Amino acid sequence: MTTGTTPAPDLEVCILGTFRFRAGGSGLPALAGGSQRLLALLGLRDRVLMRAGVAGTLWPESTEEHAHSSLRSALGRLSRVSREAVVVTPLDLCLAERVNVDIREARALAHRLLEPGAAVADTDVGAHAIRALSVDVLPDWYDDWVLVEAEEWRQLRLHALEAAAERLLSAGRFGEATGAALAAVRVEPLRESARAAVIRVHLAEGNQSEALREFARYRTLLRAELGLEPTEQLHRMVAELEAR
Amino acid sequence: MPPPRTGLLIIRVWIEDGSEQPLRAQISVTHDVAGGIEQTVTLVRAAEVTRVVDDWILEMLGPTPSTGPPAPER
Numbered sequence: 001m002t003t004g005t006t007p008a009p010d011l012e013v014c015i016l017g018t019f020r021f022r023a024g025g026s027g028l029p030a031l032a033g034g035s036q037r038l039l040a041l042l043g044l045r046d047r048v049l050m051r052a053g054v055a056g057t058l059w060p061e062s063t064e065e066h067a068h069s070s071l072r073s074a075l076g077r078l079s080r081v082s083r084e085a086v087v088v089t090p091l092d093l094c095l096a097e098r099v100n101v102d103i104r105e106a107r108a109l110a111h112r113l114l115e116p117g118a119a120v121a122d123t124d125v126g127a128h129a130i131r132a133l134s135v136d137v138l139p140d141w142y143d144d145w146v147l148v149e150a151e152e153w154r155q156l157r158l159h160a161l162e163a164a165a166e167r168l169l170s171a172g173r174f175g176e177a178t179g180a181a182l183a184a185v186r187v188e189p190l191r192e193s194a195r196a197a198v199i200r201v202h203l204a205e206g207n208q209s210e211a212l213r214e215f216a217r218y219r220t221l222l223r224a225e226l227g228l229e230p231t232e233q234l235h236r237m238v239a240e241l242e243a244r
Numbered sequence: 245m246p247p248p249r250t251g252l253l254i255i256r257v258w259i260e261d262g263s264e265q266p267l268r269a270q271i272s273v274t275h276d277v278a279g280g281i282e283q284t285v286t287l288v289r290a291a292e293v294t295r296v297v298d299d300w301i302l303e304m305l306g307p308t309p310s311t312g313p314p315a316p317e318r
Binding site: 142188226229232233 | 250252254256258260261262263264265268270274277280286287288
């Protein structure tokens with residue numbers, strides 16, 4: 001028997017990649033710039049924020065009075081649905097409890113992967129998880145408050161991808177381990193630990209030619225970009241193969 | 245009067261232990277954030293990094309936007 005009332009749809013603020021605000025899994029008409037920035041800030045910080053702090057963060061070059069006015073304006077321009085996503089008091093602001101934020105889930109996933117010895121679910125190293133760890137926070141936004149959070153996330157996801165590759169390698173899931181390690185390489189092609197992860201997976205799988213190819217690709221890039229050689233440690237990983 | 249513009253220079257630094265030159269400084273620059281990041285380069289010598297920062301500031305002060313930092317010295 002139904003009660004005749006429709007449950008409110010889940011609301012979601014997405015800040016991995018392009019900003020999106022969704023209700024019940026569907027996209028909504030684009031919000032005004034100030035409203036997008038407000039929801040993005042609340043999603044990124046993921047806690048109760050003082051109104052004065054929000055205004056000063058989002059409009060740092062304005063006077064205090066003008067920044068507060070801009071905040072009131074951004075709140076006033078929220079659509080009916082997006083207004084339900086924000087809890088507003090005279091002193092502070094936060095996202096409503098029913099609002100999911102993609103970066104919140106992705107950060108939790110990264111921390112689980114990085115916790116030494118912690119058991120992780122299959123889904124934590126599955127394709128969906130690797131995809132979530134492969135996306136930057138709002139890559140085309142250059143506000144100070146975004147840049148700092150984006151860098152923090154970039155570092156966290158880089159280490160989490162390498163950790164995911166190691167866990168998948170230990171489980172003998174070589175194909176997925178390669179995918180996770182290559183995702184780490186895409187984050188930072190010059191970082192040796194990511195290349196080493198790819199090479200380790202190929203060696204564990206007995207795929208020696210692929211291991212040598214990956215080493216050669218990295219060495220070529222390093223020579224071209226920096227005029228340097230890979231470290232002795234990486235050389236040693238493939239030294240025996242090169243000697244054949 | 246030209247419209248105001250905001251430049252941005254981000255330096256990401258990490259250390260590759262065991263390398264003959266362990267410093268890695270990846271510099272992304274733009275002379276106007278409205279156009280997005282113009283160029284990214286990775287350098288391994290501290291003096292090169294400071295030179296890129298100096299050049300970028302001078303270019304921001306100058307009348308003509310530049311295309312970005314010079315290629316690293318080998």
